Amino acid sequence: AQSVTQLDSHVSVSEGTPVLLRCNYSSSYSPSLFWYVQHPNKGLQLLLKYTSAATLVKGINGFEAEFKKSETSFHLTKPSAHMSDAAEYFCVVRILTGGGNKLTFGTGTQLKVEL
């Protein structure tokens, strides 16, 4: 079965320092992977997606993620954190259903950015 595991439930960084949010996946074939962000009282917003094209994926707001098959990882990074990055981040895998598809979410990583 396909799944994702987010290795940290909470991450705290200082503004201007790098961000690393870790995600490992489990899949018997090449997965479609995503990172979504959820700000308080807001809906989910797609940050970036990997669909078997380039392994280094660039997203919005300076975020990027690298698909590493050998490590079964899809970690999210950003060179320099901003206060507005404080939010919950979800690593997601897409699973095909009988006639459609569904997203399976990780448990989330709460990112805190301090001055």
Place this chain on the structure above:
Amino acid sequence: DAGVTQSPTHLIKTRGQQVTLRCSPISGHKSVSWYQQVLGQGPQFIFQYYEKEERGRGNFPDRFSARQFPNYSSELNVNALLLGDSALYLCASSVGLALNTGELFFGEGSRLTVL
């Protein structure tokens, strides 16, 4: 352009009651999916509809049902509410089944509290 809109934004029900949540997809989107997000967890897939037909169902009891209308809007119904049904219910839309990209656009959700 309007995004995915959901109503109501907040509601309170008591155990045993029934609730109907509504979703209007982005104009031109023909697929609607429903997710349940319990506090502190990632969203879980409930249903996917495309062209008024159910295309996927998650591991939820039969108390949960949904439908999609000719204008592609959708309703999620939950009968015989339990305390554990308290959650944020998210609706997401996509142009088609998003089999290639898997990209969904989420609304801000309907927060249901069951007392």
